[in-house]
Amino acid sequence: MKTHIVGEVMNGDVVCASRETSSQEVLRLLNRHRIRALPVVDPDDKVVGVVSGTDLARGRPARTRTGRGRRFPLPGLRRSTRGSAATAVGELMTSPAVTVHPEQRVSDAARMMERHRVDRLPVVDEEDRIIGIATRRDLLRCFVRTDEEVRRQVIEEALPGALGLASGGVTVSVRDGMVVLDGCLPRRSDIPSVIRSTWRVDGVVGVVNHLEFEGDGCRPWPHGESP
Known part of the structure; x- marks a missing residue:
């Protein structure tokens, strides 16, 4: 990256x-x-x-x-x-x-x-x-980059770099440099790695985390906790 x-x-x-x-x-x-x-x-x-x-x-x-x-x-x-x-x-x-x-x-x-x-x-x-x-x-x-350029780099580089695999299961949207992450990950510990990796992408001004982790079905990140 x-x-x-x-x-x-x-x-x-x-x-x-x-x-x-x-x-x-x-x-x-x-x-x-x-x-x-x-x-x-x-x-x-x-x-x-x-x-x-x-x-x-x-x-x-x-x-x-x-x-x-x-x-x-x-x-x-x-x-x-x-x-x-x-x-x-x-x-x-x-x-x-x-x-x-x-x-x-x-x-x-x-x-x-x-x-x-x-x-x-x-x-x-x-x-x-x-x-x-x-x-x-x-x-x-x-930082003179389009939202689509930022989104593409998050999907193609940041997510695979953090998870060690394809980004399937995570939906990425970007507006004015603000990245929103949605989806379900296999492990709870994957969530902070994904967020840190996303922050490293040039042009990202903020990350909104809507990711969940698997357990008894997908569960949201505990309210009030930050990765």
Whole structure:
């Protein structure tokens, strides 16, 4: 089953700032490159935060973010280090930054964006050095698929991969990326495997489980339980 990863869609040409970069310089960079935010890096190109136009507008001291994303030298890296009397980025940036690894799945990165309410993620190596940037638009390119394409991949790849056999007995319908699974499976333990495998298909935004398992006839998945 083809699964897209962040390294396949990221942009390797990244505009960065340092902690000492002035707010005026960051604003100039945002306007010049028509972007909403940029990573803040230390002298070793390690990501220490992110600064956005909203941060500059608020003009308040640095705030912290709960939680921590996973962290993965960059040709053409452009960093502004010009200081000024204005507030330095280190006082305004959001830290720590939510970052992703190039080998993470695009679907996982998209969920991180949604969870943290951001529209771009710095991509870093195993030493937290920046190697690219992944925007919401970059990730969405992988999800431009018809419902029929998603349905076909669930039937032809996800279900056989989870069950080790043909998908007979399971009915799959898809609408706007939402997959509905109906049918009866031989074993209760098959149900969570099928759901996990379906979630891995690019373009799936949700899974509705109506699957049942055999016993004294088919029985629905116990109410309130999740696989």
